[in-house]
């Protein structure tokens with residue numbers, strides 16, 4: 001019994017040391033146990049989702065459900081920082097490689113690989129028990145589909161996308177009907193278009209968006225609603241940052257039907 005108590009105390013001390021600098025921020029102070037209870041679903045563990053997952057685990061988020069079917073390739077390595085040359089040369093699955101890297105840094109985060117394509121059929125299983133979904137996939141079609149599914153399931157969504165030098169990041173609190181009535185949905189923001197991701201991108205651009213979207217997720221989990229209704233769009237080629245306001249489009253074919 002005494003041995004067990006000592007073990008628990010040692011673990012508590014280690015956890016306190018681990019997050020000491022983070023907990024100096026007022027919003028984070030005393031909130032590690034809250035973060036440890038949080039569950040996030042992340043769609044895409046490539047250029048955005050990989051580093052984002054790592055940052056969330058490092059911050060003490062307790063559970064990550066990761067969805068990605070791709071294998072690591074050499075063309076990923078300049079921006080997908082969790083993966084090694086060996087992963088690329090052996091065509092390791094991104095889920096496997098990402099889980100390995102994340103667990104090596106924080107064994108207290110549970111990583112769950114979601115082995116189905118996230119679509120209409122699998123979505124209920126994907127969101128089961130989650131606090132929020134993060135869509136960090138790499139194509140517009142997927143982002144529109146995921147947003148619609150989150151809206152239908154009243155599941156909050158944090159969306160991040162990069163293309164060339166540009167990034168677009170926003171939170172959609174779909175669990176709150178008043179949010180939808182005021183701010184609309186992803187379709188209202190993009191009007192069916194979205195930034196094209198099948199273009200050039202650098203490692204620093206992907207890493208910057210990964211970090212910002214991870215930050216947004218942590219603030220969201222800790223109850224900061226300052227970002228609701230706002231969109232961060234930035235262009236790193238011209239160092240131009242825009243803060244857009246989300247606004248519902250009354251003729252939106254997606255959220256006007258919900």
Ligand SMILES: [Zn+2]
Nearest residue numbers: 185188252255
């Ligand atoms: Zn809409």
